[in-house]
Amino acid sequence: xxxxxKSLLTVVRLTGELGSMMIEIESLTKKFGNLTAVDNLxxxxxxxxxxxxxxxxxxxxxxxxxxxxCLISKTRGTAKVGxxxxxxxxxxxxxxxxxxxxxxNVGLYESLTAYENLDYYGTLYRRTDSQRKESIEYFLKxxxxxxxxxSLAGTFxxxxxxxxxxxxxxxxxxxxxxxxxxxxxxxxxxxxxVREFILNLKKxxxxxxxxxxxxxxAQKICDKIGILNTRLTALGTPEELERSINGRKTxxxxxxxxxxxxxxxxxxxxxxxxxxxxxxxxxxxSPEEENPDMVDTIVxxxxxxxxxxxxxxxxxxxxxxxxxxxxP
Amino acid sequence: MTTWLPWKIxxxxxxxxSRKKSIILYTLGVPIFISIVFTILLSSQTxxxxxxxxxxxxxxxxxxxVILATFLPSTIAAYSIVGEKVEKTLEPLLAxxxxxxxxxxxxxxxxxxxxxxxxxxGASIFMGATDYTLLKEGLGxxxxxxxxxxxxxxxxxxxxxxxxxxxxxxxSSRVSDVRGANQIAGLVLxxxxxxxxxxxxxxxxxxxxxxxxxxxxxxxxxxxxxxxSKSTFKREEILTKWK
Numbered sequence: 001x002x003x004x005x006k007s008l009l010t011v012v013r014l015t016g017e018l019g020s021m022m023i024e025i026e027s028l029t030k031k032f033g034n035l036t037a038v039d040n041l042x043x044x045x046x047x048x049x050x051x052x053x054x055x056x057x058x059x060x061x062x063x064x065x066x067x068x069x070c071l072i073s074k075t076r077g078t079a080k081v082g083x084x085x086x087x088x089x090x091x092x093x094x095x096x097x098x099x100x101x102x103x104x105n106v107g108l109y110e111s112l113t114a115y116e117n118l119d120y121y122g123t124l125y126r127r128t129d130s131q132r133k134e135s136i137e138y139f140l141k142x143x144x145x146x147x148x149x150x151s152l153a154g155t156f157x158x159x160x161x162x163x164x165x166x167x168x169x170x171x172x173x174x175x176x177x178x179x180x181x182x183x184x185x186x187x188x189x190x191x192x193x194v195r196e197f198i199l200n201l202k203k204x205x206x207x208x209x210x211x212x213x214x215x216x217x218a219q220k221i222c223d224k225i226g227i228l229n230t231r232l233t234a235l236g237t238p239e240e241l242e243r244s245i246n247g248r249k250t251x252x253x254x255x256x257x258x259x260x261x262x263x264x265x266x267x268x269x270x271x272x273x274x275x276x277x278x279x280x281x282x283x284x285x286s287p288e289e290e291n292p293d294m295v296d297t298i299v300x301x302x303x304x305x306x307x308x309x310x311x312x313x314x315x316x317x318x319x320x321x322x323x324x325x326x327x328p
Numbered sequence: 329m330t331t332w333l334p335w336k337i338x339x340x341x342x343x344x345x346s347r348k349k350s351i352i353l354y355t356l357g358v359p360i361f362i363s364i365v366f367t368i369l370l371s372s373q374t375x376x377x378x379x380x381x382x383x384x385x386x387x388x389x390x391x392x393x394v395i396l397a398t399f400l401p402s403t404i405a406a407y408s409i410v411g412e413k414v415e416k417t418l419e420p421l422l423a424x425x426x427x428x429x430x431x432x433x434x435x436x437x438x439x440x441x442x443x444x445x446x447x448x449x450g451a452s453i454f455m456g457a458t459d460y461t462l463l464k465e466g467l468g469x470x471x472x473x474x475x476x477x478x479x480x481x482x483x484x485x486x487x488x489x490x491x492x493x494x495x496x497x498x499x500s501s502r503v504s505d506v507r508g509a510n511q512i513a514g515l516v517l518x519x520x521x522x523x524x525x526x527x528x529x530x531x532x533x534x535x536x537x538x539x540x541x542x543x544x545x546x547x548x549x550x551x552x553x554x555x556x557s558k559s560t561f562k563r564e565e566i567l568t569k570w571k
Contacts, residue, residue, distance in 0.1 A: 032568065066567060069423050071419070071422055071423060071563050071564065071567055072563070072564040072567060072568060073564055093425045093427075096423060096424060096425040097425045099423070101419070101420055101423040102420075103416075103419040103420055103423075105416040105419070106416075107415070107416045107417040107418070107419055107420045107421075108417065109340075109344060109415075109417055110415065111344050111347040111348065112340070112343065112344065116340075116343070120336075120340045121420070121424065123333075123336045124333070124336070124337075124421075124424040124425070124426055125424060125425065126330075126425070165420070168420065169420075
């Protein structure tokens, strides 16, 4: 009975998730002649989710975004953006209307002012005069550029240009925003501003597809991460990816390690137990359940516990390992 | 295709062009300079009375403005397309819900209007100055405007301008800088310059019939090259194959 109930709940949850999927990719492949840029990519991004696509240069991140934005064709597989099938001629304009793109190079018209840049794109997205005026004022004020609205974009700093490019991608209130390396080449302060802005977009239920090299950034702002190296080598939350490599470890600092304590611990069937001085390191799956047992066993064996720490491999370690293992 | 959108794209292009002093000077300066130089030359020819070759000479000079209307648009078209490629502004533009045809038409309108207007301005200055000079020398009527000049300026020049833009678009897909696109597009001048010399040496007569035949040939070429340039302007090719 319980099994049936659990199964039903799973089906309900999955149905709910599928219903709100904004990006659905299945076996997506892109070849340029003999070169395979993206191979058999499968992933889904739910509404309001910040998805980070990590990967080295040439991994196919930009190609993936370009395929999803209907800028280049796919060789094989299927992809849906906002429910519209990518690759169908009749859906191209529909998809472009609901997406915003921040390319890796900001691509602003440097001889136009900040206001003129946004106004032009607002026009291309068929926004009315009043809608454009309202959106431009809203975004320029939000991003701290209102005072510079009449300055030429060419006179802006990199950070200001990046902010303006983000405002341009949002001028038509898109449901999905694709960002290709939005904080690359920015100073830490400007990068932080952009990251905070992305998190604000998440609050507004916008779906963000983020290409990045920056692991720290991905960890801070992404709900889900995919590691791409032509093929998708890993997919999950940042925490899941960290655990997937080396799992988690419990480090117990004792006042004195002795044979009695080690023998007692061995009886618990612990995995990969190592000692280094008076420090014990053990692989754990669920530290919340396993650590009290270990501490209890040590105390009963006459040991004195000074500290208990749980560690896991970093996202950087996970990323480097996966990329190295899956180099084409 | 949305009819107003190409015009909006053209407006933005014209705004960008209007802020590039070198393009303004070039587009406006060359026709005015030529009109002044040839007015002075023609005035010196008429110093001893009205020359017999006036018709041939003045018409050839009007034809020079057709050549300008052929040459100048390619500069702007090349800047408008290759310039965007160089400045990396094409990708966000291509991601908007605009069709290839709307973008291409908008850019073509922007490349067409300033050169044709400046060619007409230059030709008008020349025609006005010529009339003034000839009246002073005793010609009892206004030589300009006449049907030949009108055919050249109102029919031949626009068609030549369109031809030049189409070639510039095609050239833009083969080069990585504005200068390169200009050089390739500049090849379109060769037959026009050939006709100029043929006219100057009396081999080609700038008669209404000849000009209409020439215009018809250009019109057919425009139609053919428009479909070629449209097929060249494909988003995927621009982003992945254009140099």
